[in-house]
Amino acid sequence: MPHHTARPLVLALSLASMTALAQQAPDTPVEHAQGSPKPATNLPAVEVKAQSWRQTLKAKLEHMLAEVDGTLITVTKKTTVTHLDQQPTVIGNNLDQLLARSPGIQVSQQPTPTQFNLSYRGLGNPQESEYVLVMQDGIPLESDWIGFPTLYAMPLTQGLASVELIRGGSSLLYGPEPAPVLNLVSRRPAADAPLSFTTEQVVGNRGLYSTYNVLEGSSGRWSYRVDAGYVGSDGTRPNADSQMRQADLYLAYRPTAQQQWWLDLHVIDAASGDAGRLSYPQWQANPRATPTPYNRDWVDRDQLVLGHSREFGDGWLFTGKLWFAYQDLASRAANGALPPQPPPSTTTLQDEQFRSSGVDLRLRKRWGQGNAFTVGTTLFDGDDPFRQWTSTDLYVDRDDRSGTPRLVQARSSHYASVFAENVFRLPHRFHIVPSVRLEHERVAVEETVKPPFLRRPLINEADARTVPLFGLGIGNDFGHGNETYFNVSQGWRPLRYFDMASPFANIVPGHAPDPSKSLSWEAGVHGVPVTGLYYDVSVFWIDFKNRIEAQHINATDVIEVNTGDTRSRGLEGQLNYDFFARTTLADRGEHLEGFLNASLLNARFTASAIPGQVGKIPAYAPRYLLKAGVTWRVEERVKLSLTAVSSAAQYWQDSNQPLGSGNTYLPARIPAYTVLDLASDWQLNRTVKLLAGVSNLTDRQYYSRVWQTGLEPAAGRTWYTGVKLTL
Structure with a gap:
């Protein structure tokens, strides 16, 4: 048992023992060192309350990551966790609602689901979230994590349990992008x-x-x-x-x-x-x-994880x-x-494909x-x-390829x-x-x-x-x-x-x-x-x-x-x-x-x-x-x-x-x-x-x-x- 919890418990037990001793024989003389008998004195009741360290830890984990979270060490890093079951359902991937409890994350509004723009602490333009590492279950969601770190696909919020925001050492946990x-x-x-x-x-x-x-x-x-x-x-x-x-x-x-x-x-x-x-x-x-x-955007993303x-x-x-x-x-x-x-007289048809694979072992x-x-x-x-x-x-x-390359x-x-x-x-x-x-x-x-x-x-x-x-x-x-x-x-x-x-x-x-x-x-x-x-x-x-x-x-x-x-x-x-x-x-x-x-x-x-x-x-x-x-x-x-x-x-x-x-x-x-x-x-x-x-x-x-x-x-x-x- 941690010593910060043991101290109040020892005090409570000592006080309880003294009170019980006085109540057992309230009229019986007590021998003092000098040998003179004196009547016992009833001590006032003292209520001592102690909160378990486990309760404190549980309360902290409502808002932050565990200090050692599986194979990740997050203690001394600044972390914020939003548990989505404690707030109403987020409809239509409303990022302002999803990230309302995530300090410092700025949403640059684009009301279409084919591009997402986030920034943090003035570290870069939010265009396609290029300066923020966005992951799902610890795996990057970017188009190409290294060569083209842009965010064009986001899972529906109904399928998410929580949102974790990690800064101060985030690059040492997961890799490229300065923070978060x-x-x-x-x-x-x-x-x-x-x-x-x-x-x-x-x-x-x-x-x-x-x-x-x-x-x-x-x-x-x-x-x-x-x-x-x-x-x-x-x-x-x-x-x-x-x-x-x-x-x-x-x-x-x-x-x-x-x-x-x-x-x-x-x-x-x-x-x-x-x-x-x-x-x-x-x-x-x-x-x-x-x-x-006449302009239009399309995004297809498939990902398999073992x-x-x-x-x-x-x-x-x-x-x-x-x-x-x-x-x-x-x-x-x-x-x-x-x-x-x-x-305009012409349009540009563009196609970018990203085929990626990765492994993470910890x-x-x-x-x-x-x-x-x-x-x-x-x-x-x-x-x-x-x-x-x-x-x-x-x-x-x-899919038309008849235009001029x-x-x-x-x-x-x-x-x-x-x-x-x-x-x-x-x-x-x-x-x-x-x-x-x-x-x-x-x-x-x-x-x-x-x-x-x-x-x-x-x-x-x-x-x-x-x-x-x-x-x-x-x-x-x-x-x-x-x-x-x-x-x-x-x-x-x-x-x-x-x-x-x-x-x-x-x-x-x-x-x-x-x-x-x-x-x-x-x-x-x-x-x-x-x-x-x-x-x-x-x-x-x-x-x-x-x-x-x-x-x-x-x-x-x-x-x-x-x-x-x-x-x-x-x-x-x-x-x-x-x-x-x-x-x-x-x-x-x-x-x-x-x-x-x-x-x-x-x-x-x-x-x-x-x-x-x-x-x-x-x-x-x-x-x-x-x-x-x-x-x-x-x-x-x-x-x-x-x-x-x-x-x-x-x-x-x-x-x-x-x-x-x-x-x-x-x-x-x-x-x-x-x-x-x-x-x-x-x-x-x-x-x-x-x-x-x-x-x-x-x-x-x-x-x-x-x-x-x-x-x-x-x-x-x-x-x-x-x-x-x-x-």
Whole structure:
């Protein structure tokens, strides 16, 4: 038993013994040392309450990862966990709702299911989440993890059990990207779960229809789960319609209590119109305007995972994952034009395929008094052909190859790493975690057809990099359920295909830049000092070196060089409090939880070859990002939640300058915005659950995503209602 629990128990036993002795013979004289008899004195009753360390640990795990989570060591790293069964159902992959309890993660809104834009602490443009490592069950969801780390496919939120956000050492756990790791954890049936079937049917405005169906259970040594879902919508503008289909299969076999084999199959098929981006005057005049009524995007992603875990005894645990993925990105894109402008004469049909495979092997050994050692390796291989055609048919089919070849590239990526970490438990409740990871990447591009407007030679480049990473974490448990933590760690961003040579510019070949690297410092404190309260507050400093910038040689030729350094510093805090936790309502399963998390950011360029760039604010680095909400939850009956996301104004490009003039004008900054969402689940009985909610409750007209070609209007007020049946 830990000594911090033993002390109050010993005191309680001593006081109880003294009181019992006095009560047994209240009128019997007691002999003192001097031999003079005196009457006994009744001591006042003393009530001593002690909370078990197990209860404290359980309360902390409602909001953070375990210090040693399977084969992962996360102690001294800053982690946040959102358990989705404690909030209402998220419909239509509403990322603001899904990530409302994930501090600092910024969602750049694009209301179609074929591209997802996330950023963090001003470390990079959120375009396709290129600077955030997004994973499902510890396996990357990116198109190509190394050469093209973009996010075009996301699982339906109904199939997720929790969302894990890891920063401060995340690169040492999982690999490339500076920070953070966003890991989506799939739902799994319990080992003793009976056979069950659920179907969810939801409708809403703008033609919204969503269905999600699950068959799952366990029998003996086997567990299984099969789901199929669909979400369709007409969208917020003409040619903004979308459809997404998903199917998953999970099969697990436990030959003994100490080992398990499993198979995961994930299939995603999505398509959407691309209504096009608007200038600021066009958005003000008509936010529903559609300059590209003929453009369209398609995404297909299939992934197969084979996994094995085994406990060997004496503290040894092994986990291994082998995966194969195929993703096809297709698009039809022509220049935008609003009447009275004439429509474009040609369109570009594009097809990018990604065939990848990987293996992740990890071994953990618990030793001594609370110490643990992990070691492992990760290997990855990608084969990613890239092709384009020019067609005069603005509505050409995605599989039509009759157009004129515009671009043909063969691309490949290879990655290997080995890593090790150890947590040492020291006297006075201190712990220290040294980490090391060695990474190696190789990317190659061989071009046989280039766009006709370019005069550069064909690209034939191959570059390899070896990057060592180190980290150190220190922590201390103090008081009751509190911990201070400090982490300093290195991270990096791999060299992408586009970094070696852009397919669409006169970039001079043979000038591949070095990878961008980060050094991250984080110090904070978190804990559960009283029942129902959880807090986590930290300060951070991130130096991001070798940001890749385009340097012009002349009016048309550019090279990619390492000239940009940025510094991000600030405070990130999280507060959760259950107002009913210390009342009898909690004993009956009723909770009223409020939460608030905030990211306060100061980011600046500290070096750049671009004149006047030093001192400017990087793109998508708002001074504050606030998320708050309140959830009323009655076990097996009600979940009602009101959440808010509020962002400060932010620049959308590193130059901090507006773009264009007149009808093509784009302001330098994205205005501040606050968005409210309301969601609810009402369990009528064991079989029937009602669902209802409103996103963007106040119908705020805003935008949070801007590119060189214009801004993307965010969705207005959206409501839904539906029913979920359990059989």
